[in-house]
Amino acid sequence: MKTNRFSIILLIAFSLISCKRNVDTKKSYSLHDSTNFKKHKWLKEYALCSCIKFSFNDDEMIKSDLSFTVYKGITDYGSPLVYQTIDSASKKAAFSIQPSQIADFSGKKAMLSGCINYYESSKLDSFVKSFDRDSIETPK
DSSP states (O other): OOOHHHHHHHHHHHHHHHHSSOOOHTTTSSSGHHHHHHHHHHHHHHHHHHHHHHHHHHHHHHOOOOOOHHHHHHHOOOOOHHHHHHHHHHHHHHHHOBBBOOOEEEEEEHHHHHHHHHOOHHHHHHHHTTTGGGGGOOOO
16 A cells, blocks of 8 residues: 555656656757756656655655666666765755645645655756766775
8 A cells, every 4th residue: 555655656746747847958958968868867856756755754665666776777877876975965855845834734744845846956957967977986
């Protein structure tokens, strides 16, 4: 049951993201950068999954989901440091989501909305672009 709930949450999150396309972001890449554009997009989606993971803190759901493995495979940054750094930033983003100030919501948090805002932020864009293969130093 928890796995289905997590799958539904991810499906909703990705559906919301695909509804809002940022055309200006695509214009900043030239044709030869299309591979980087895809890798950046996928690494941002990995960051979104990570934010959701830390927001809901449900290990059983995460164990049943293959998203992290898939994103690590298709982005292929090589160094586990990239994913650890993204996880750390995503955890910070998840924990910074503030409870609602509306009394009717009893201090609950809009976690999916907060993670989507993190995913769409220019700060995450810049952060992800800093991981281009040329700038990554693999620890020895």
